[in-house]
Amino acid sequence: MPEHVTISPGLHGFHGGLDLDYHKAPASERPIGEMPLVDEYVLPLHMHIGAPAIPVVSVGDHVGRGQLLARPDDFISAAIHAPTSGVIQAIELRGLPHPGGLSAQSIVLAADGEDREAEPLDPWPDYQDKSPVEIRARLREAGIVGLGGAVFPTAVKLATANPGGVETLVLNGAECEPFISCDDRLMQESPEPILRGAQMLLHAVGAARCLIGIEDNKPRAIEALQAVIDRLADEEDERRLEIKVVPSIYPAGGEKQLIRTLTGIEVPRNRHVTDYQMLCLNVGTVANSWRAVVEGRALTERVVTVAGGGVAEPRNLRVRIGTPMAKVIEAAGGYTDGVDRLLMGGPMMGFALHEDAVPVVKATNCLLALRPVDRDPTPPPQPCIRCSRCSEACPADLLPQQLYWYARARQFERSHDYHLFDCIECGVCSAVCPSHIPLVQYFRHAKTEIWSAEREKAKAEHARRRFEFHNERIERQKAEREAALAKKRAAIKAAQEKGQEKGQEKTATKQDDQGAAPAKPTGDGGATSTSSAEDEKSAASMSIEGARARAKERKARVQQGERATGEPGVAERPADESTDRPGGAS
Numbered sequence: 001m002p003e004h005v006t007i008s009p010g011l012h013g014f015h016g017g018l019d020l021d022y023h024k025a026p027a028s029e030r031p032i033g034e035m036p037l038v039d040e041y042v043l044p045l046h047m048h049i050g051a052p053a054i055p056v057v058s059v060g061d062h063v064g065r066g067q068l069l070a071r072p073d074d075f076i077s078a079a080i081h082a083p084t085s086g087v088i089q090a091i092e093l094r095g096l097p098h099p100g101g102l103s104a105q106s107i108v109l110a111a112d113g114e115d116r117e118a119e120p121l122d123p124w125p126d127y128q129d130k131s132p133v134e135i136r137a138r139l140r141e142a143g144i145v146g147l148g149g150a151v152f153p154t155a156v157k158l159a160t161a162n163p164g165g166v167e168t169l170v171l172n173g174a175e176c177e178p179f180i181s182c183d184d185r186l187m188q189e190s191p192e193p194i195l196r197g198a199q200m201l202l203h204a205v206g207a208a209r210c211l212i213g214i215e216d217n218k219p220r221a222i223e224a225l226q227a228v229i230d231r232l233a234d235e236e237d238e239r240r241l242e243i244k245v246v247p248s249i250y251p252a253g254g255e256k257q258l259i260r261t262l263t264g265i266e267v268p269r270n271r272h273v274t275d276y277q278m279l280c281l282n283v284g285t286v287a288n289s290w291r292a293v294v295e296g297r298a299l300t301e302r303v304v305t306v307a308g309g310g311v312a313e314p315r316n317l318r319v320r321i322g323t324p325m326a327k328v329i330e331a332a333g334g335y336t337d338g339v340d341r342l343l344m345g346g347p348m349m350g351f352a353l354h355e356d357a358v359p360v361v362k363a364t365n366c367l368l369a370l371r372p373v374d375r376d377p378t379p380p381p382q383p384c385i386r387c388s389r390c391s392e393a394c395p396a397d398l399l400p401q402q403l404y405w406y407a408r409a410r411q412f413e414r415s416h417d418y419h420l421f422d423c424i425e426c427g428v429c430s431a432v433c434p435s436h437i438p439l440v441q442y443f444r445h446a447k448t449e450i451w452s453a454e455r456e457k458a459k460a461e462h463a464r465r466r467f468e469f470h471n472e473r474i475e476r477q478k479a480e481r482e483a484a485l486a487k488k489r490a491a492i493k494a495a496q497e498k499g500q501e502k503g504q505e506k507t508a509t510k511q512d513d514q515g516a517a518p519a520k521p522t523g524d525g526g527a528t529s530t531s532s533a534e535d536e537k538s539a540a541s542m543s544i545e546g547a548r549a550r551a552k553e554r555k556a557r558v559q560q561g562e563r564a565t566g567e568p569g570v571a572e573r574p575a576d577e578s579t580d581r582p583g584g585a586s
Contacts, residue, residue, distance in 0.1 A: 004216045006232040008245045012264040014257045016393040017249040018428050020178050020348075022217060027307045027314040028181035032189060033523050034318050035331050041083050041109040041322030042094050043069060047361035050076030055107060061088045064118030066298045069107050072140060078153045078362075079143035080108060081298040083320035085116035097325070097344050097361060101354040109322065121296035127200050132158070135204040135293055139335060142292035143299045143362075147252070148172060148183075148282030149345065151363045154289060157281070158205060160274060166205040167277040170262060171198060171286055173221065174246060174253035177346030180366045182303040185316045187214070187221035191228045194283050195241060197290030202240060205279055212283075214256050235294045250348065251426040255280045257395050263447045268421050307331035310339035310369030321358050325367055327355040335369060343368040347375070348427040390429035390439060396422050400429040400439050405445035412453070415446045420495040423447075446479045 020568045023531040046052035053070030057063060063082045070080040086109045094106035121142060124130055130138075141154035171194070175183040187194060198210045214222050225243055232238035246252050246261050256267045258280065265276055273280055281289075284303065300321055305312040312333030319328055325342070329335060343350040390400035398419055421445060429439045523546055 005219045005222055005245055007216050007247055008243075011244065011246060013249075014252075014260040014266075014395055015249075015397045016395045016428060017251065017257075018209075018393060018431060019248070020250045022178045022183040022248070023307070024179065024184065027179070027305050027316055028184050030315045032185050032303055032318055033331070035320060035323060037084055037111055037113060037115060037320070038323055038327045039111055040089070040324070041086075041111065041320065042359040043080050043083070043107045043109065043322040044094065044096055044104045044359065044361060045070055045080065045106060046096075047363065048078040048079070048145045048153060050074060050078070050153060050156075052105070053077060053080050055091055057088050057107070059088050059090060062086070062112075063088065063109070064116045066120060066300055067118035068298075069109075072153075075157050075403075077155060078145050078151075079141060079298070080107070081143055081300050083300045083322050084109070084111050085114050085118075086111040095355065095358045097353055097358045097364065099351040106359075120422050121292070121298065123296040124293050127293050128203060129346050129512065130202045130293075135200070135296070138293050141288055142288075142297070144285065144289050144292055145299070145362050146282055147284035147288065147302055147362065147365065149349070149363055149365060151361075152282070154285055155545050157274075157279070158201075165277060165283045166207045166279045167209075168263070168273070168279075169198065169202055169205065169207040169210040170259065170273075170278060170280040171210060171212040172253055172255070172258055172280055173212055173218070173225075173283045174258055175218070176215060176250045176253040177348055177350075177366070178250075179307040179368055180305050180346050181307075182305045182365055184218050184221050186284055186287065186303055187218070188224050190287055191224045193227065193229050193290045195232065196294070197242060199238070199284035200290055200293055201279075201281070201286060204310060207240075207279070209242065211262050212243045213246050213262055214240065214243060215252055216245050217248045229304040237502075250428070251395055251424070254395060254424050254426065256424075266476070269419050277499075290504070296490070297363065302360075302362065302364070304328060304364055305366040306369075307366065308343075308369040309374035310336050310342075311367075311373050312336055319364075321360060321362060323360045324357055325353070325364075326359060328355060328360060328367060329369065336371070338371040338373070339369050340372060341370045341375075343370065344461050348431070349425060370527070377438050380509050381437045384435055384437060387434060389432045389434065393428045393432045394426060396424055398422060400443075404437065404439055404442050404447070408443040410449075412446050412450050417448060420446055420450070446573065 015208060030125050045055065051072075051074035055070045057069050062068065062085075064085045065082055067082045068079060069088075071080055072079055088107060089110040090108040091105065092108065093103045094108065096102050096104050121138065124138070127135065136155040139158070140153065144154040145151045146154060146157070173183055173187055175181065195214055195261055198212075200208075202210055214225075222243060222245060229238075229241045229243065232241065242263050246258070250262060251257055255273055260266050260278075263278070265278075267273055267276060288299050288302075292299065301318055302321065303316055304319045305314075305316050306328060311329065313337070315332055315408060317328060317331055325344075329342075342356055343366075344353055345351065345365055346368065347370075350366065350368060368377045384401055384404065386401060388401065391398070393436045394400055400423075402418050403415050403423070406412070406418065407420075422442075423443050425444065427438050427440050430437070430441075433439060
């Protein structure tokens with residue numbers, strides 16, 4: 001039995017949970033070892049929650065340790081850095097540590113053995129002069145994510161905190177899985193970076209206090225942290241840091257369960273811890289956040305527990321990200337005889353790997369090698385007897401048996417109505433089920449189906465919107481063309497009507513001018529009246545018409561004289577014409 005310390009007074013329990021048998025020794029009793037360099041590192045571009053990172057290097061590039069290899073592609077994403085110096089050998093599909101044996105695009109780094117450091121980020125020992133926005137940007141630039149298993153980008157977690165501010169920062173050092181002890185050793189050996197990181201994050205989020213939750217089966221870790229807290233209180237009058245020793249009840253390390261234990265606040269469904277002015281971070285995340293901000297070091301390694309009866313020398317190792325898991329097992333003495341299963345994570349929430357050639361990623365907190373004798377035999381599942389033990393033990397206060405029936409019947413919407421996504425997949429329900437039903441597997445399958453259906457629904461909705469937008473655009477263009485054509489027709493019609501009106505005005509003016517008398521002198525000393533060019537033209541036309549009329553008149557008289565005398569061209573003369581001529585002779 002592990003050594004325990006006194007539980008802090010005034011704590012609050014949470015619903016359900018299990019009192020497990022712990023197997024943290026001997027790994028927790030040995031110092032953290034340094035993992036030797038290997039020849040090749042494989043860095044998946046998707047080793048965190050959110051969008052995969054985008055490579056910023058090419059095949060053949062020579063890089064140094066800590067150099068940026070892939071940048072974040074979205075708000076929820078994280079950068080990836082070189083674990084050592086070497087040459088980029090390939091960017092290709094490689095296997096992932098995934099229960100389904102999936103592959104993903106990965107950067108393959110061939111190590112040169114020199115472990116040459118790239119130029120680090122600018123150190124900020126005076127982080128108090130930096131704004132919260134600058135600190136978040138540094139954490140994003142350094143690729144810091146949650147190292148407790150969730151691998152949620154830390155900068156995003158700080159940015160999405162309650163707009164009203166954060167009152168309490170909670171450091172999670174519970175580490176409730178039976179075999180995992182990486183956080184325990186980190187707290188024992190590196191309490192200063194953890195507590196200095198807590199001070200830095202208190203500044204970054206504006207919190208007033210920091211509660212550090214640690215299970216009572218980690219006395220040496222509690223002692224190491226408390227010694228630093230006492231020293232900071234004496235030297236710097238630091239009173240914001242406080243350790244809370246919690247009972248070793250699985251899953252005390254769950255975020256909502258730890259918050260409930262420490263503060264008595266029960267975060268309801270569809271709500272987050274940040275909605276209650278609290279922020280919860282793993283102790284390993286806090287230590288690496290300190291190194292990123294104050295020392296300018298990107299996240300290129302993490303502590304990994306190598307444990308189980310299938311390992312010759314169980315221990316904790318500081319492992320570079322991207323190291324093949326087979327090499328990590330070798331560094332722990334190799335496999336023992338009879339190993340038939342390798343888990344990433346603990347026996348409660350971990351999953352079996354298809355092969356040990358996959359790389360260590362940021363989420364790898366434990367490699368657990370097991371033999372058949374190391375675990376209880378799993379009988380075939382039997383029908384549910386509705387004993388309700390799963391409901392009594394569920395730390396999320398759900399109804400696992402109802403979720404099971406709906407998931408088995410593929411009534412996923414009903415599962416969702418029964419708060420399926422509040423399940424933290426801790427495995428307590430499966431552990432207490434007398435029928436040995438793998439309940440968590442049903443819940444994971446139901447979640448996957450719901451996510452898939454939601455993605456398909458989102459795709460269909462997106463396609464529908466695109467189709468409607470396409471039709472709207474075509475109708476809008478058609479209406480615009482018709483409006484432009486109508487406008488053009490109206491302009492042509494208006495021009496034609498205006499031309500007709502002008503023609504009518506000209507005709508009326510011409511007729512008026514033809515019936516008017518020519519202008520006469522005024523008799524005022526030889527002065528003449530002025531007229532326009534149009535009046536002169538009208539007068540000339542009238543003169544021509546008058547001449548024509550007089551010519552017609554003479555022609556008519558001539559024709560009348562021909563008919564009277566019978567001689568052509570001789571008109572009848574008056575009797576006295578010869579005597580009446582002026583100047584004529586008698």
